[in-house]
Amino acid sequence: MTREVHHYINGAIVQGTSGRFGDVYNPALGAVQAKVALATREEVTTAIDAAQAAQPAWAALNPQRRARILGKFVDLIRANMDELASLLSSEHGKVLADARGDIERGLDVLEFSMGAPHLLKGENSDSVGSGIDTYSMRQPLGVVAGITPFNFPAMIPLWKLGPAVASGNAFILKPSERCPSVPFRLAELATEAGFPAGIVQVVNGDRTAVDALLEDPRVRAYGFVGSTPIAQSIYARAAELGKRAQCFGGAKNHCVIMPDADLDQVADALVGAAYGSAGERCMALSVALPVGKETADRLVEKLTERIAPLKVGAWDNPDADYGPLVGRDAYERVRSYIDQGVEAGADLLVDGRDLVVEGYESGFFIGPSLFDNVTKDMSIYTDEIFGPVLCIVRCADYEEALALVNDHEYGNGVAIMTNNGGAARDFAHRVQVGMVGINVPIPVPIGYYTFGGWKASSFGDLNQHGPDAFRFYTKTKTVTERWPSEPSTGAKFIMPLGDQS
Numbered sequence: 001m002t003r004e005v006h007h008y009i010n011g012a013i014v015q016g017t018s019g020r021f022g023d024v025y026n027p028a029l030g031a032v033q034a035k036v037a038l039a040t041r042e043e044v045t046t047a048i049d050a051a052q053a054a055q056p057a058w059a060a061l062n063p064q065r066r067a068r069i070l071g072k073f074v075d076l077i078r079a080n081m082d083e084l085a086s087l088l089s090s091e092h093g094k095v096l097a098d099a100r101g102d103i104e105r106g107l108d109v110l111e112f113s114m115g116a117p118h119l120l121k122g123e124n125s126d127s128v129g130s131g132i133d134t135y136s137m138r139q140p141l142g143v144v145a146g147i148t149p150f151n152f153p154a155m156i157p158l159w160k161l162g163p164a165v166a167s168g169n170a171f172i173l174k175p176s177e178r179c180p181s182v183p184f185r186l187a188e189l190a191t192e193a194g195f196p197a198g199i200v201q202v203v204n205g206d207r208t209a210v211d212a213l214l215e216d217p218r219v220r221a222y223g224f225v226g227s228t229p230i231a232q233s234i235y236a237r238a239a240e241l242g243k244r245a246q247c248f249g250g251a252k253n254h255c256v257i258m259p260d261a262d263l264d265q266v267a268d269a270l271v272g273a274a275y276g277s278a279g280e281r282c283m284a285l286s287v288a289l290p291v292g293k294e295t296a297d298r299l300v301e302k303l304t305e306r307i308a309p310l311k312v313g314a315w316d317n318p319d320a321d322y323g324p325l326v327g328r329d330a331y332e333r334v335r336s337y338i339d340q341g342v343e344a345g346a347d348l349l350v351d352g353r354d355l356v357v358e359g360y361e362s363g364f365f366i367g368p369s370l371f372d373n374v375t376k377d378m379s380i381y382t383d384e385i386f387g388p389v390l391c392i393v394r395c396a397d398y399e400e401a402l403a404l405v406n407d408h409e410y411g412n413g414v415a416i417m418t419n420n421g422g423a424a425r426d427f428a429h430r431v432q433v434g435m436v437g438i439n440v441p442i443p444v445p446i447g448y449y450t451f452g453g454w455k456a457s458s459f460g461d462l463n464q465h466g467p468d469a470f471r472f473y474t475k476t477k478t479v480t481e482r483w484p485s486e487p488s489t490g491a492k493f494i495m496p497l498g499d500q501s
């Protein structure tokens, strides 16, 4: 019988009643391995009821006690790493070592969130007026929701969960219906770690579940990660309803290669960052911008040498560099982009379209693909392909490369490869992108900094994790107090002034 994944509501497994299920694939086999229940509005409402009931006592708990429970959760995730990584890989397709990295990067933010007792401290100013003091406090929002994508089934849910619950909120996760098993297991482990029922819940589902979360006035904030059109629409809807949202969208990350860069280092970095996880990373490098013809010619030679021996295989093949795409639709979309690139006149130097992996003939595999002489009007340049496709756009000089990055619709990550400190500094200051790597191909900031793109890669003014996440999941209250010891001198009709000297 096919395995089924249901919901985790109020500290227990709740069987879905909609009769609607999504297919969960093993993308290496191209076959359905499980079914995920798609929630009804009523099931989402039950989760919100439980969250609303549990949150006040959770918020009243000493933040250090909350942090200790988070610490136990971290330990339990580490203790179950093998099981979680296998589950994650088998549904997503990324290779096991990469799945462990996905989980570890989530733990990074849980560990940061254990610093909540410090991060939630307010400010205090004595004597802002005569006998008057002012202090501020950070209070949780109440019930908050995370809506997350398929490509990091552990990391992104944990990026939302950690700061949300450490701040005293109750958190409801609506994970991607493509890879639901790890988020579900995380909710079970959260209960085992000691989170009270209703504080960490998972409702599986599709748009119906998201709409129910959006429209219930008790849910006060949304942490969304996914494609740009959905990010933008959820941000707009939340704003219309007077709620808080931070919505992170798609990407097209460029890498500028200066003539002085060490091209062996660059080619190794590019191959890993373009093809790792089959290119299904929002920080994948998908455009290389070599500066000058000689740089471009040498880069092409070094890239093609390195692409030839790459191994594409199933998630549990320890020799595989990367695995299949997540689903048939993703596979067809990536193939169609490669077709479009060829039709538009780009030079397809390495064609991954017809790759067949022995023993996995129905798997959603695409080999590493490399285009040269791509121009900025081509769809393979303008659109996020989200597959193992690297495009080279040749640039005459640094200014042309910088202008391409800055004119692109997306602004998530970017890298510059150079030995010239002046060029690197100029780039870091002038580039219109949220996360910049200097000789670092995938500049994902560590958990105590913040993560977020610019332009169409992000909607909202606060980033994920780091101190921004604590600002997002709390509201500030400022108290001004006075304890009069003298008799009243009568009513005053002017605006109170701080400095009355």
Ligand code: NAD
Pocket (backbone or CB within 6 Å): 147, 148, 149, 150, 151, 152, 174, 175, 176, 177, 205, 206, 207, 210, 211, 225, 226, 227, 228, 230, 231, 248, 249, 250, 251, 281, 282, 384, 386, 412, 453, 457
């Ligand atoms: P997606 O937009 O299809 O789905 C994301 C979430 O939204 C899922 O939970 C999904 O169920 C839900 N959803 C889908 N359609 C919806 C609708 N019409 N209404 C309401 N909810 C809906 O994204 P995906 O394919 O799962 O993920 C890949 C995308 O995520 C890529 O564009 C990638 O760049 C982006 N991403 C961005 C970041 C970032 O931090 N900027 C990180 C990871 C992934």
